[in-house]
Amino acid sequence: MKAxxxxxxxxxxVLTPLDAGRxxxxxxxxxxFLGEKSKFKFGGRIDYxxxxxxxxxxxxxxxxxxxxxxxxxxxxxxxxxGAAIPVGIDVQVESIDSISEVNMxxxxxxxxxxxxxxxxxxxxxxxxxxxxxxxxxxKKIWVPDVFFVHSKRSFIHDTTxxxxxxxxxxxxxxxxxxxxxxxxxxxxxxxxxxxxxxxCSLELESYAYNENDLMLYWKNxxxxxxxxxxxxxxxxxxxxxxxxxxxxxxxxxxxxxxxINFILRRHIFFFMLQTYFPTMLMVVLSWVSFWIDRRAVPAxxxxxxTTVLTMSTIIxxxxxxxxxxxxxxxxxxxxxxxxxxxxLSVIEYAAVNYYTTLEEMRKMxxxxxxxxxxxxxxxxxxxxxxxxxxxxxxxxxxxxxLTPDPLIAANQSSDSRSSGGTRLRRQRSLRENVELLVSxxxxxxSYSRLAFPMxxxxxxxxxxxxxx
Numbered sequence: 001m002k003a004x005x006x007x008x009x010x011x012x013x014v015l016t017p018l019d020a021g022r023x024x025x026x027x028x029x030x031x032x033f034l035g036e037k038s039k040f041k042f043g044g045r046i047d048y049x050x051x052x053x054x055x056x057x058x059x060x061x062x063x064x065x066x067x068x069x070x071x072x073x074x075x076x077x078x079x080x081x082g083a084a085i086p087v088g089i090d091v092q093v094e095s096i097d098s099i100s101e102v103n104m105x106x107x108x109x110x111x112x113x114x115x116x117x118x119x120x121x122x123x124x125x126x127x128x129x130x131x132x133x134x135x136x137x138x139k140k141i142w143v144p145d146v147f148f149v150h151s152k153r154s155f156i157h158d159t160t161x162x163x164x165x166x167x168x169x170x171x172x173x174x175x176x177x178x179x180x181x182x183x184x185x186x187x188x189x190x191x192x193x194x195x196x197x198x199x200c201s202l203e204l205e206s207y208a209y210n211e212n213d214l215m216l217y218w219k220n221x222x223x224x225x226x227x228x229x230x231x232x233x234x235x236x237x238x239x240x241x242x243x244x245x246x247x248x249x250x251x252x253x254x255x256x257x258x259x260i261n262f263i264l265r266r267h268i269f270f271f272m273l274q275t276y277f278p279t280m281l282m283v284v285l286s287w288v289s290f291w292i293d294r295r296a297v298p299a300x301x302x303x304x305x306t307t308v309l310t311m312s313t314i315i316x317x318x319x320x321x322x323x324x325x326x327x328x329x330x331x332x333x334x335x336x337x338x339x340x341x342x343x344l345s346v347i348e349y350a351a352v353n354y355y356t357t358l359e360e361m362r363k364m365x366x367x368x369x370x371x372x373x374x375x376x377x378x379x380x381x382x383x384x385x386x387x388x389x390x391x392x393x394x395x396x397x398x399x400x401x402l403t404p405d406p407l408i409a410a411n412q413s414s415d416s417r418s419s420g421g422t423r424l425r426r427q428r429s430l431r432e433n434v435e436l437l438v439s440x441x442x443x444x445x446s447y448s449r450l451a452f453p454m455x456x457x458x459x460x461x462x463x464x465x466x467x468x
Contacts, residue, residue, distance in 0.1 A: 196330075
């Protein structure tokens with residue numbers, strides 16, 4: 001059956017606005033309902049408009065595509081098979097964190113920068129600007145394998161990200177910088193400690209590539225080594241300088257090696273306060289016993305033992321903070337010589353006490369000690385026991401004399417015996433002088449009061465002139 005044309009036109013006119021209205025309503029509802037999700041999932045008109053407004057959403061070329069990383073084998077060094085690739089180095093020392101005499105090492109934080117050219121990474125650029133990357137790209141390209149010789153511990157700082165920077169220039173020149181802390185060995189000589197000067201060095205070298213493949217050099221000569229203002233607690237930094245050389249290994253050949261040399265001079269004032277001044281005071285304190293009565297045994301013995309034990313404590317404290325070296329240090333010379341002076345002051349009183357006892361025993365045998373002599377008091381003073389039952393004659397009266405020194409009196413008596421107006425003085429032998437000194441034990445203290453200070457002063461003069 002044929003449809004009437006008039007009826008068909010009427011149906012089309014009636015139904016078309018209704019369907020169009022419903023479809024347009026759905027589209028409007030769909031656009032409003034999706035909102036921001038349509039930008040990411042459906043790629044509708046909202047997403048297209050926002051992309052045109054936001055320049056950060058424009059599609060960029062990937063780094064791997066720009067540098068053509070996938071087109072080359074970066075396991076091989078640049079120019080493999082040809083001449084050695086030159087790699088320039090410069091260093092900026094941030095700090096010297098610690099210097100340990102016990103472990104003979106130092107810890108340093110520095111910025112280590114490498115410069116070389118790799119034409120495989122060149123890229124076209126209209127404005128000739130470089131591109132900077134972080135550690136993620138470093139793992140995909142070739143970088144020099146520089147390591148620290150004689151290093152004990154080292155690490156690259158990784159807060160908040162690894163402190164690695166890679167800068168690539170359009171012509172293929174590369175700057176590679178890392179911030180690293182390294183603890184390295186420093187062979188120290190403590191012969192003059194603590195008046196010493198130490199020369200330490202940090203050495204850089206390629207691990208795998210010898211001089212035929214890689215040539216390390218300081219990029220700016222002596223200006224390649226820069227330092228911030230560094231202040232250390234125990235040292236002055238006299239000098240920082242760079243040098244280079246070659247290292248030979250029997251199995252792999254010759255390698256270029258760079259040196260960061262620095263000279264450290266120790267502060268002496270700390271050790272003057274902690275070691276030298278206390279030692280001097282202990283030695284001077286030991287001389288006080290020379291002015292104490294020789295019969296005061298407890299006072300002089302306790303003073304001598306106190307100074308000896310204090311010196312032992314000082315020596316032990318200094319030795320515990322130093323490495324166990326097999327040679328004598330300057331501080332050892334001073335401490336042990338001072339200890340010898342303190343020890344001799346104790347021995348001096350032992351000699352005085354002994355000869356005093358002998359002198360009293362001889363007087364007892366000759367009957368020159370009075371019967372009223374109190375033995376208990378004598379024992380309290382000089383430690384000798386005297387029998388109360390022994391009856392001795394009293395001392396003969398002594399005439400006043402202006403020369404109490406027996407040596408002077410003996411000289412005067414010898415002079416008075418000279419005849420004919422000519423005064424002859426007989427020189428006593430060494431044995432006679434010793435016997436005279438022994439027979440007058442109080443003279444030992446008299447001479448010690450002068451001999452000990454003069455000897456110690458002479459020792460200090462020689463010591464400080466040698467080591468300063």
